[in-house]
Amino acid sequence: MRDFHLPGRSAVYAENGVCATSHPLAAQAAIEVLKAGGNAVDAAIAGAVLLGFCEPQMTGLGGDCFVLLKPAGQERVLALNGSGRAPAGLSADEMRDRELTAVPLRGIESVTMPGAVDAFCTLSADWGSLPLAQVLAPAIHYAETGVPVAPRVAFDWADDAPALQGRARDLFLMGGDAPRAGQVFRAPGQAEVLRRIAAEGRAGFYEGEVAEDMIASLRALGGTHTLDDLAATQCTWGDPVQGSYKGIDLLEHPPNGQGATAILLLNILSQFDLAAMDPFGAARVHLEAEAAKLAYDARNRFIADRTARLDHMLSMDTAAKLAALIDPRKVIAAAAPLTEAIHRDTIYITVVDRDRMAVSLIYSVFWGFGAGLASDRFGLCFQNRGAGFTLSEGHPNEAAGGKRPMHTIIPGMVMEDGRVTMPFGVMGGGYQPAGHARLISNMRDFGMDVQAAIDAPRSFAANGALEVERGYGDGVRAELAALGHQVTTPDTPLGGAQAIVIGADGVLTAGSDPRKDGIALGY
Known part of the structure; x- marks a missing residue:
């Protein structure tokens, strides 16, 4: 139990349904959809699409999504891959001929087809219970009338604003500046796009005037994108990948997502007695940092659209060999450079309804405002x-x-004794596998409840530095430096998490990260 003398928040308890996400309006919209007779799929879509206007720097209709779904009355979990593909004209040889060593972060070459809208339409058709028009109504309303910008959103918006180019500057800046907290952001053009999707389904987005607007704009910016590329965008159903950690089964989205990295990381950590360590001490931070370097190195080698070495990443033998490389007394494993630069930009939403359908959904444009183009x-x-x-x-x-491409966004679920007990997600780009491992370890090794596990301070080893949140004291930082870490304080907190625990007694317990503006709501 938390110390009620200190700032903090309690977990949210409910029986009929719960939503946890990073913005209050989206959580409220999801609960209203549940109360109107919708199920967890309907609620998750309603909240996720609305988040594209509450947090437009994080996500939007031009992005991708991944989903893990547990249907009502079943304990199987389905994985929906809503990630788009590169246009047929994209060529690595052509970029290398220009002496590029990486795909330009904000260049037209980085723009892949938007997969989320197709995934939302498919998810609604296959598992939803309400008409798509009713599900999209909250997002249409707020896109048209506006959303007051929340404090954390305003902070990120200002940081991401320099990436905006051309038409995007007109749409996402106010008088040439990022909006301040409390200013109202509107997107009437996107409201019209949603009305067409509500009326026509995926055809309202991937065909007709909306499609023509996207492709004409991309080609004017120098892209090779075509209407055929856009029309070919199609999500796919599959099975999650799975690993075990101290009595629970961790389910992650399969490649091209990086979920297997979280399983490998926990498999490495399982070779050590974490539970005997101080949960907020230097020894645990050091061990997690060294294990993450090794797990991310494997990710960089093997995770892709067509991964051939997934069995290697999920093998406990692989984890044991990697764990043997870790020295608890000093830094030894060189940090593998991440194949993607560090960023924090995505949204996550999880919903559980009265019939215990559970949705774990993550939705993103990758970097802040994506390519910075509109x-x-x-x-x-x-x-x-x-x-x-x-x-x-x-x-x-x-x-x-x-x-x-390899995707950083990964929704998660936990099973115990064959029963799904927790849909969860940790935002934050490349940090996400480390965030999944830290959240699971907080709960399994140290007995934290879901909210305490989310609140706990975080660290992340990446690109030669060990980022340590200010929640750790100076003594821990000094110990880590003595072990050989280059300790830095990140400009922004590491990630943001949401989770819902599905109790065997029927009670739902939800947590939401104070690092974001969001909340958990139930009824």
Whole structure:
């Protein structure tokens, strides 16, 4: 139990349904959909699409999504891949001929096809219970009438504003500046796009005037994108990948997502007695940092659209060999450079309904405002997910037309004794596998409740530095430096998490990260 003398928040308890996400309006919209007779799929779509207007720097209709779904009355989990592909004309050879060593982060080359809208339409058709028009109504309303900008959103918006180019500056700045907290952001062009999707389904987005606006805008910016590329965008159903940690089963989205990295990281950590350590001490931070370097190195080698070494990443034998490389007394494992630069930009939403359908959904344009580019007529912001490709010749994740890049966004679920007990997610780009491992360890090794596990301070080893949040004291920082870490304080907190625990007694317990503006709501 938390100390009620100190600032903090309690977990949210409910029986009929719960939503946890990063903005209050989206959580409220999801609960209203549940109360109107919708199920968890309907509520999750309603909240997620609305988040594109509450947090437009994080996500939007031009982005991708991944989903883990537990249907009502079942304990199987389905994985929906809503990530778009590179246009057929994208060529790694052409970029190398220009002496590029990486896909330009904000260049037209980084823009992949938007996959989320197709995924939302498919998810609604296959598992929703309400008409799509009713589900999209909250997002249409707020896109038209506006959303007051929340404090954390304003902070991120100002940081991401320099990336905006051309038409995107007109749409996402106010008088040339990022909006302040409390200013109202409107997106009437995107409201019209949603009305067309509500009336026509995916055809309202991938065909007709909306599609023509996107492709004409991309080609005017120098892209090779075509209407055929857009029309070919199609989500796919599959099975999650799975690993075990101290009595629970962790389910992650399969490649091209990086979820297997979280399983490998926990498998490495399982070779040590974490529970005997101080949960907020230097020894645990050091161990997690060294394990993460090794797990991310494997990710960089193997995770791609067509991964051939997934069995290697999920093998406990692999984890044991990697764990043997860790020295608890000093830094020894060189940090593998991440194949994508560090960023924090995504949204996550989880919903559980009265019938215990559970949805774990993550939705993103990759970096803040994606490529920083937008379509001329409807104002759709284009994602830069193609920057997740590598230009290393022969690499599984080498950029190529028609291919999906390695994705950082990963929804998660936990099972115990064959029963789904917690849909969860941790935002924050490349940090996400480390965030999944830290959240699970907080709960399994140290007995924290879901909110305490989310609140706990975080650290992340990446690109030669160990980022340590201010929640750690100076003594821990000094110990880590003595072990050989280059300790830095990140400009922004590491990630943001949401989770819902599905109790065997029927009670739902939800937590939401104070690092964001959001909340958990139930009824």
